[in-house]
Amino acid sequence: MDSVNVNGVGSFVPSICRLKIFYESPRIGAGGTSRSMVDFLKHNITSLAQSRPYIEFNVVHRRGAPELEATYNNGSTRNIICSKLNAKQIKEKTAELCDGSGSSATGRKFAQPVKKGAGSQRDLVNPTWNPFHSKDVYRPVLG
Incomplete structure (x- = not known):
């Protein structure tokens, strides 16, 4: 039984x-670290939400x-602190988060084993005993 893709259903899973x-409204007369985030929310959040309807924005x-x-x-979750970024940089970071895969930044795939320790890659001096390849095998004498 073969699976067939019909009309593009299931071809894109974000x-x-x-x-x-998260933001804090800046106080009157204070600099505030959220000024650029508030500017981003005022000018860019609607276009971002309309271009990516499959994402829930909170x-x-x-x-x-x-x-x-x-x-x-x-x-997995990824957090980016935006206190020293301007509105354009925040827009770039949101695009990076929306288009990313959520995997770790090391580039390691999930199914790959992690090598631990500084062990040797060479074979053992004495290989493990295998009954099928050994010369000293007990063979009963019939008869």
């Missing part, structure tokens, strides 16, 4: 499922540094 945007007001938090389908 790896990101949610993007949370805009959360809280105290602290502005932050982007992406949640991916494989269960």
